[in-house]
Amino acid sequence: MDGEGIGHSRGGLSSKIHLAVDGRGMPLSVILTPGQDGDNPQLIPLLEAISVRRTGRGRPRSRPEAVLADKAYSHPSTRSALRSRRIRFTSPERSDQKARRAALGSKGGRPPDFDPAEYRRRNVVERCFNRLKQFRDLATRYAKRAAYYRSELIIAAIVLWLR
Numbered sequence: 001m002d003g004e005g006i007g008h009s010r011g012g013l014s015s016k017i018h019l020a021v022d023g024r025g026m027p028l029s030v031i032l033t034p035g036q037d038g039d040n041p042q043l044i045p046l047l048e049a050i051s052v053r054r055t056g057r058g059r060p061r062s063r064p065e066a067v068l069a070d071k072a073y074s075h076p077s078t079r080s081a082l083r084s085r086r087i088r089f090t091s092p093e094r095s096d097q098k099a100r101r102a103a104l105g106s107k108g109g110r111p112p113d114f115d116p117a118e119y120r121r122r123n124v125v126e127r128c129f130n131r132l133k134q135f136r137d138l139a140t141r142y143a144k145r146a147a148y149y150r151s152e153l154i155i156a157a158i159v160l161w162l163r
Helices: 040-048 076-084 095-103 116-132 136-140 146-162
Strands: 007-009 012-021 027-034 066-068 088-090
Touching (some): 007 027, 012 040, 012 146, 027 146, 066 116, 076 088, 088 116
Antiparallel strands (some): 007 012
């Protein structure tokens, strides 16, 4: 099972799909990991896999203007990494991080910026996952090998782009 994107989680054997989408909900990059792997370590590799061709001449665009993510990606190391790359990051802070900051008192710093109105736009990611689940093979993971499953994800993403 090692290296095949299948891992043990509470529900049994599972896989996680980490997906980056554009503002219209179209897939830009995808990473497949075992189910027990954390989400946060996958964010930077996911963003580094993005390559969007520019109109006209020039290198492909690889740095997004903003990242909208759920609480699983909210970690101080992620926030500092995105801040150093000048990428705007909107994600609610986890309750354990709030408690840790509060326990430190004035040394804990101020809470990170969070714009609820901008965060509502994160539903485009969920809608992209729902469109991908329309492909039965992806929803049930019939493919046993991670390379085949990732290939099916990429083909489904191409179909979504061509619609």
